[in-house]
Amino acid sequence: MKVGHLTLGCKANSYDTDSILSSFEQKGYEIVRDHSPADIYVINTCSVTNVAERKSRQAIERVLKLNPEAIIVVTGCYAQVKPHEAENLKNVAVVCGTRDRKHIVELTEEYIKQHNKGLCVTENTKNYDFEDIDVISFDDKTRVQLKIQDGCDNFCSYCIIPYARGRACSKPVERVLEQVKYIASKGYKEIVLTGIHIASYGKDLKDCDLAKLITLIHEATEGTNVRIRLGSLDPRVVTEDFVTTVSKLERFCPQFHLSLQSGSNTVLQRMNRKYTAEQYANGVCLLRKYFSSPSITTDVITGFPGETDEEFAETLEFAKKIGFAKIHIFPYSKREGTVAAKMPNQVPHSVAVAREKALDAVQAQTGHDYISSFIGKTVSVLIEEEKVIDNKKYLCGYTPEYVYVRAEGDSTLSNTIVNVKIQNAGDSWAQGNII
Numbered sequence: 001m002k003v004g005h006l007t008l009g010c011k012a013n014s015y016d017t018d019s020i021l022s023s024f025e026q027k028g029y030e031i032v033r034d035h036s037p038a039d040i041y042v043i044n045t046c047s048v049t050n051v052a053e054r055k056s057r058q059a060i061e062r063v064l065k066l067n068p069e070a071i072i073v074v075t076g077c078y079a080q081v082k083p084h085e086a087e088n089l090k091n092v093a094v095v096c097g098t099r100d101r102k103h104i105v106e107l108t109e110e111y112i113k114q115h116n117k118g119l120c121v122t123e124n125t126k127n128y129d130f131e132d133i134d135v136i137s138f139d140d141k142t143r144v145q146l147k148i149q150d151g152c153d154n155f156c157s158y159c160i161i162p163y164a165r166g167r168a169c170s171k172p173v174e175r176v177l178e179q180v181k182y183i184a185s186k187g188y189k190e191i192v193l194t195g196i197h198i199a200s201y202g203k204d205l206k207d208c209d210l211a212k213l214i215t216l217i218h219e220a221t222e223g224t225n226v227r228i229r230l231g232s233l234d235p236r237v238v239t240e241d242f243v244t245t246v247s248k249l250e251r252f253c254p255q256f257h258l259s260l261q262s263g264s265n266t267v268l269q270r271m272n273r274k275y276t277a278e279q280y281a282n283g284v285c286l287l288r289k290y291f292s293s294p295s296i297t298t299d300v301i302t303g304f305p306g307e308t309d310e311e312f313a314e315t316l317e318f319a320k321k322i323g324f325a326k327i328h329i330f331p332y333s334k335r336e337g338t339v340a341a342k343m344p345n346q347v348p349h350s351v352a353v354a355r356e357k358a359l360d361a362v363q364a365q366t367g368h369d370y371i372s373s374f375i376g377k378t379v380s381v382l383i384e385e386e387k388v389i390d391n392k393k394y395l396c397g398y399t400p401e402y403v404y405v406r407a408e409g410d411s412t413l414s415n416t417i418v419n420v421k422i423q424n425a426g427d428s429w430a431q432g433n434i435i
């Protein structure tokens, strides 16, 4: 039988899908990753916003167009927070929660044999166990998202994730290193450490934290040119100790996606974010002290309940001061079940969108300035694709700072790391010659 998937949401979900498909593959099922017709579909859902939930339900309709008889398995955050709603959707045979993926193959086989629907959704507000499933094949060709952590204990007032993903927990160190060696042996050139709140890595383990784990991964891949990149980070992870440790590691990628959400301290307090704008800025200074051109990227919510014009002006000023390489901007969307959804002074969506536009103009400029700062410099680029742009064929890929670079060259260089001398830059790309 063929097993396909549709995955929504974050990088941790992509890894979870790889682990579920690997479980089917180890039982002899054929895995289809190109969205061609399959007998069984794993829909790995997201619940971060109401829109994400709607898209999760629509994903089922989309795959049923490919095969109206398909067996549907629903997992992920929407399955965790609304299991019975998911269970009653068309063709759904199995529903598994965010810590119950290990049961998916057996419940699916039970359904195939007996036609008994499967429902396994463990209540996870007190669940501290990292669900560790082997992954033998990955979706991406060049880099691997390696999930090292799950869950979150922060309860930001706008966020449903701690209720969907449970308590923060870590993948055991030796298991991480085992998987890192496996990934390197498969010829991948980059590993992205991902999770729900990777800054919490090691909180539940003895003598290990994120910086120590990165160092151990660097040692375990000694003699290779495997790059180590980090997923989204809580800005509180940026301490002198953390920065001095990782800045010594040659193959560590100096791209820091430090999730800010607002540049106003009063808004940060209402968000229950546990740092101030000043502390955030100090962390950025530290990174710029130890790395030559670190890339600082972030997320910002505009129109958070109660956000005044003055508070938003603070965010705009802060963004100009920091000079982000990229800002992912999200107009606030009320998420039922969160503290913020019940807050007074909800901001009209039109205002949130207008503020998104204003902030986008700032990030477009600071982003362009950041990419242009590489003109004249030689950078290392992991070539991952070939593209025709203005009738010319280019090799394209990313630098350690995650700058997108294009250069003319031979396609045999795909999945290799080359040096490129940067000649010019656009808003979202740099161009140069391979040297």
Ligand code: SF4
Residues within 6 Å of the ligand: 152, 153, 154, 155, 156, 159, 160, 161, 162, 196, 197, 234
């Ligand atoms: S840190 Fe905050 S925003 Fe991020 S997953 Fe945890 S609760 Fe959600």
